[in-house]
Amino acid sequence: MDNQFLPQITADALKEKQASADADDLYELLVTPLHEELYKRQTFDLFNDLSIGQQLLISYDYVRSQVEQGGFLQLIENGYLGLLPSMPAWLQVIGANEMAQVLDDVLKVYVENKDILSKERSVEEFAMLCQQFKGFEKPDAEFMQLNEPTVKLITEYAMHHPEEFVEVIS
Numbered sequence: 202m203d204n205q206f207l208p209q210i211t212a213d214a215l216k217e218k219q220a221s222a223d224a225d226d227l228y229e230l231l232v233t234p235l236h237e238e239l240y241k242r243q244t245f246d247l248f249n250d251l252s253i254g255q256q257l258l259i260s261y262d263y264v265r266s267q268v269e270q271g272g273f274l275q276l277i278e279n280g281y282l283g284l285l286p287s288m289p290a291w292l293q294v295i296g297a298n299e300m301a302q303v304l305d306d307v308l309k310v311y312v313e314n315k316d317i318l319s320k321e322r323s324v325e326e327f328a329m330l331c332q333q334f335k336g337f338e339k340p341d342a343e344f345m346q347l348n349e350p351t352v353k354l355i356t357e358y359a360m361h362h363p364e365e366f367v368e369v370i371s
Contacts (some may be wrong), residue, residue, distance in 0.1 A: 239259070261288065277318055289301035295354045307337065
């Protein structure tokens with residue numbers, strides 16, 4: 202990877218977040234610069250400049266945001282399904298096997314219901330789909346239950362491989 206994007210973070214800031222009892226503190230420190238750079242570039246080509254760990258982190262953050270707001274139906278409706286296929290393997294690398302299985306299950310439900318789920322629809326039609334389609338109720342609940350432990354595993358991986366996520370400066 203020739204042009205790896207590595208945000209600069211001070212050693213003190215990294216140590217402070219690593220010492221925090223809340224895994225979200227370190228998670229946010231690592232993911233925020235990725236979102237800022239993505240916003241600045243206005244293209245997902247940024248992914249070509251990210252390490253595998255950074256790709257997992259930002260992909261997981263998009264999935265997390267979508268699922269927390271409206272479940273996997275919203276994630277699909279908003280066009281983020283493409284983030285899911287590579288995530289189970291990445292999650293297994295960091296030991297998040299249960300979350301990897303949830304995402305794999307979501308992909309299976311999608312494939313089994315592709316005709317229904319891949320249609321473009323109005324806001325009203327989407328609201329009706331949310332009321333009628335129950336295929337993601339279990340994965341939505343499981344995701345919410347496993348989110349916090351998964352964030353913890355992601356941040357633990359990042360703490361052991363900081364060079365994959367940031368350039369630490371004095």
